[in-house]
Amino acid sequence: MSADAPLFGLVLAGGASTRMQRDKAAIEYHGQSQLHWTFHLLSQVCAATFVSVRPDQREEPTRAGLPQIVDRQPGIGPLAGISAALYAHPKAAWLVVACDLPFLNEQTLRYLIEHRDPQRLATAFKSSHDGLPEPLCAIWEPAAREPVLAYVAAGKQCPRKFLINADTLLLDLPDARALDNVNTADEYRTTVAAFGAKADKPRTLRVQYYAILREQAGRSEETLDTTAATPAELYAELRQRHPFQLNPAQLKVALNSDFSDWNTPLRHGDTVVFIPPVAGG
Amino acid sequence: MKPFSFSNTALSLDAYRRELADDAAGGYASFEGWVRNHNEGHAVTRLEYEAFEALANKEGERIVNEAIARFGILKAACVHRVGSLAIGDVAVWVGVSSKHRAEAFAACRYIIDEVKHRVPIWKKEHYVNGDSGWVNCERCAVPGHDHTHEHPHAHDHNH
Known part of the structure; x- marks a missing residue:
């Protein structure tokens, strides 16, 4: 590599x-x-x-x-x-x-x-x-x-x-x-309508927090209704409510206990985890 | 034993070692990560480890399987501590049994390196002066400081 x-x-x-x-x-x-x-x-x-x-x-x-x-x-x-x-x-x-x-x-x-x-x-x-x-x-x-x-x-x-x-x-x-x-x-109109239809409907998500994000959120998980269509939009929304210092480039995303990415469409019932820089060993 | 697992009590190193025994093995290599009393010039009194276990177990298992496929070893496993640890405690164990020593050392090194960089485990250090901090998270959390892309291994200062 x-x-x-x-x-x-x-x-x-x-x-x-x-x-x-x-x-x-x-x-x-x-x-x-x-x-x-x-x-x-x-x-x-x-x-x-x-x-x-x-x-x-x-x-x-x-x-x-x-x-x-x-x-x-x-x-x-x-x-x-x-x-x-x-x-x-x-x-x-x-x-x-x-x-x-x-x-x-x-x-x-x-x-x-x-x-x-x-x-x-x-x-x-x-x-x-x-x-x-x-x-x-x-x-x-x-x-x-x-x-x-x-x-x-x-x-x-x-x-x-x-x-x-x-x-x-x-x-x-x-x-x-x-x-x-x-x-x-x-x-363009068809595409905007397709994305818009997804984005306008709120869905219920579970967010779990670990380590520094858990401390900054003051909780280890929460359930919320959101129109955020992707983890990127969800993190931006959560930063309005919690004093998160880490920026998205420093985090990874997991959806339902698998690594995912910032632009995967979120679905009703998903569990989302934002992963701070790791330090095992 | 499972390829990758967590323990919230002291690691049972002898028991793990016996699990990797194999009549076809000519050797066994292991690595133990210990809690040391200092990091980056700060005197450390104790550590806390926290993990996203559902994902960590999957990623840890992938790493061990990669090592088996890549180095042709016989057996391998890794156990990581979670919870509160004191100076001198064993934080992580990696063991490999194989026909010959070269691939045992190489696989052991591969597993610990990949675990440190890929598995969602976090470490909070408690310092002599009463402060504490999440390693790799707090001193880097300044605007524009994007260490995951610019220098992914630059904060690898453990063990």
């Missing part, structure tokens, strides 16, 4: 969003912009995370304030962002993720990372629609740098064709829906 290139995250947010008729990065499905939501998701699993932007987007409010990598050849689509990242940090591998994937979750990313083959140029999922590589939720290794730069220099722009012809490890998606994207205003 330690010999592998460090894994950096890149959120692609440079698209023109022409079919959506609004900026896909700024759209909210999870109570925050898709750009920030995706950035947070990558930050959970990457050593450092950046947002890919065109030069004219650097000061745009949704994107300003996040670490950026600026396209070197704007106008050629996502491969401009990928090649700029590979160019900027030649020793890093890049987990590249588009910001218009509202169904993506940490489990899917961890699956990709666990099955990554650093000896190949890339590790990608097979599309559940056509079986071809999904370039916009994939790990691009440092060895892809020269071939990608040459591909772009030759005037080619399609990251999918690049992966088809490169030494790419293809994985089956553990969750067939995880990479469904939302491109049109109609799809």
Whole structure:
């Protein structure tokens, strides 16, 4: 593991969003912009995370304030962002993720990372629609740098064709829906309705506290009715009520006595545990 | 014995060792973690261990099974204390029996290292001056200090 290139995250947010008729990065499905939501998701699993932007987007409010990598050849689509990242940090591998994937979750990313083959140029999922590589939720290794730069220099722009012809490890998606994207205003309304319906209905959850969280909450468990749709939202809600000092990056999440992640949908009756940094031995 | 378990009383090291006996084994390696009287310059008077046992038992069992698969050893187990411990008490025991010594040492090391980093167990130190603190939780809980991502092993200062 330690010999592998460090894994950096890149959120692609440079698209023109022409079919959506609004900026896909700024759209909210999870109570925050898709750009920030995706950035947070990558930050959970990457050593450092950046947002890919065109030069004219650097000061745009949704994107300003996040670490950026600026396209070197704007106008050629996502491969401009990928090649700029590979160019900027030649020793890093890049987990590249588009910001218009509202169904993506940490489990899917961890699956990709666990099955990554650093000896190949890339590790990608097979599309559940056509079986071809999904370039916009994939790990691009440092060895892809020269071939990608040459591909772009030759005037080619399609990251999918690049992966088809490169030494790419293809994985089956553990969750067939995880990479469904939302491109049109109609799809957007359907998706918001789907997430909204879940979020609006309160569910009863049991939260158990251990160690420092138990002391700060003043109890070892509580049962509550909440509209929080994910552990991330639940922890934010609990921080309003209890003086928790630890931030989510320092905690892990367990659902019903198994490790889970911050973006797993919560169901009625779930038992949730937030796990502070451990110190056994 | 179970691959991973907790005890709220003193560990029975001889009994555990006998459980790992095997006619095919050429050796046995073990590790005992002891409660010491200082940590990071603070004089420690006693410790409390607390665990999320339902998940800890599963994760601990996974670790022991990983060690068996990875090192080809014969038997392995780990027992961890919970509750209040005094200086010199045994906090954790790992035992491995195997055909040869190299894999016994390696598996023992693997199990204790993984247990310390993966199993939901917490340790509260009580200091001579009357203060107390949860190890790895309190001195790190400053805004922007994200040790799980930046330097996951940097706070590994026990035993």
